[in-house]
Amino acid sequence: MPLIVIGTVTFLLSSLGVFIGNRLGHLFEKKIEIVGGLILIGIGIRILVEHLA
Secondary structure, three states: OHHHHHHHHHHHHHHHHHHHHHHHHHHHHHHHHHHHHHHHHHHHHHHHHHHHO
16 A cells, blocks of 8 residues: 555645646756756865865
8 A cells, every 4th residue: 555655645746846847947957957966066176085085
């Protein structure tokens, strides 16, 4: 039973994310790409610093 609930909730939230992304993606496309890139760079730097320390 928990497997069905987890799968259903995951599917619904993923579908909602795709729907919202398609609707709002055109409005904020370039800015969101830049923010996403900066977040990934930040994560990469954090991992690098943790491994070098």
